Amino acid sequence: MIFSPGQVLGEVLLAFRAGSADVQVVPLGAGNINDTYLVQTAGQKFVLQRINSAVFPEPERVVANFARVSRHIAEVAGSQSEPFLCAQLILTVNGGLSYQDGEGGVWRAQSWVDHLSADLVSFTHDTAAQLGRVLARFHQLTMDLPERSLAEPIPGFHCTPRYLEQFDQARSAWQGIRSPELEQALAYVERFRPVAGLLEDARTKGHLRRRLIHGDPKLDNVIFTDKGVAVGFFDLDTTGPGLIHYDIGDCLRSCCNRAGEEGANRQDVRFDSDICHAVLGGYLEIAGPDFGDADRYYIYDAVLVIAFELALRFLTDHLQGNVYFKVKSEAENLFRALGQFQLAESICEEEKTIRACTDR
Known part of the structure; x- marks a missing residue:
């Protein structure tokens, strides 16, 4: 069903005490998953989101995780100077x-946080180090939350072998025309297929452990102040049990490729x-004492695996008709996938340098 915000927004606004005549509602951000709006009235300003149930099969679990983690962080950070x-x-x-509208959509509202948009932040090595530190602080602030106390927001999320299985199923069912770009992407999958299980194998062997990510x-x-200082995180939808190496790998994957994800x-x-080097320097500055040799060893594997994983997710979505990530053209997810495969190639070329960044 195609979602038309005008059909239900009035109902939802009333549920969150924002049904006054002077309310202003405008689309917010360019996220690939949820429908997000900025709501302003004379007395309040907040963010309203319709959670994409095609991505999050149990939206109420996502909201419950969000509530527990955000409250916990506020309590623990409130006793610290930073x-x-x-x-x-x-x-x-x-x-x-949360609120479920008459059409079955699940909505949640969250406080507005004043911030400087990431695309307006001057990205320097100091900024990169800040990103590492703020991620390490997130891991520290949540380390005493038992990972079993939170539900998986998406079953099997950040389990790369699972994404590979889904890709194989989608490829088998694909009946479209194989363009040169698709053939190139399929060849990339076979090249990187052996790396899919690196992190999960390390967990099975006891080298890495699950915790909250x-x-x-x-x-x-990342939340930046108006002075460009990293002080927190938005988007806790995917917070749940997992390997912190998926976080570290994804942070490096996104920050160290200045061309972005869109594939253009x-x-x-x-x-x-x-x-x-700057991101890891910042991260290890905070997490260093708790970060062992095995943790350091698997950082290279983490950034390679996560680039491959995202490429798989984009490519699978393309084969399935673009049902997960929002797109502006039919081939957009294919081009996004090719960008991540090329990034994986570049990561392989930088293996020696990346591993040197983790040396004690």
Whole structure:
């Protein structure tokens, strides 16, 4: 069903005490998953989101995770001298964490956090180090939350062998025309197929352990002050149990490729090892004492695996008709996938330098 915001927004606004005549509602951000709006009235300003149930099969679990993690961070960070920001949930008029509209859509409201948009931040090596530090602080602030106390927001999220299985199924069912770009992408999958299980195998062997992770710590989800200082994270939808190496790998994948994810500038895709050095320097400055030799060893594997994983997810979505990530053209996810495959190639070329960044 195609969602038309005008059909239900009035109902939802009333549920969150924002049904006044002077309310202003405008689309917010360029996220690939949820429908997000900025709501302003004379007395309040907040973010309203319709959670994409095609991505999150149990939206209420996502909201419950968000509530627990954001409250915990606020309590722990409140006793520390250095601030750490994340949005807090706004309850419905009936005291609920979320609201289900008449069409079955699940909505949640969260506080507005004043910030400088990431695309306006001057990205320097100091900025990269800040990203590493803020991610390490997130891991520290949540380390005493038992990972079993949170539900998986997406079953099997950040389990790369699972994404490979889904790709294989989608490829078998594909009946479209194989363009040269698709053939190139399929060849990339076979080249990188052996790396899919590196992190999960390390977990099975006891080298890495599951704990709470952010799940999507890319640059766009970092909260920056108006002075460009990283002080927290947006988007706790994917917060849940997992390997912190998926977080570290995803942070490096997104920050060290200045060409971005959209695939339009694939010729400019490369892994910047200088930025990698700065990010890891910041991360290990905070997490160093708790970060063992095995943790350091698997950082290279993490950034390679996560680039391959995202390429698989884009490519699978393309084969399935673009049902997960929002697109503006039919081939957009294919081009996004090719960009991530090229990034994986660049990561391989920088292996020696990346591993040197983790030396004690």
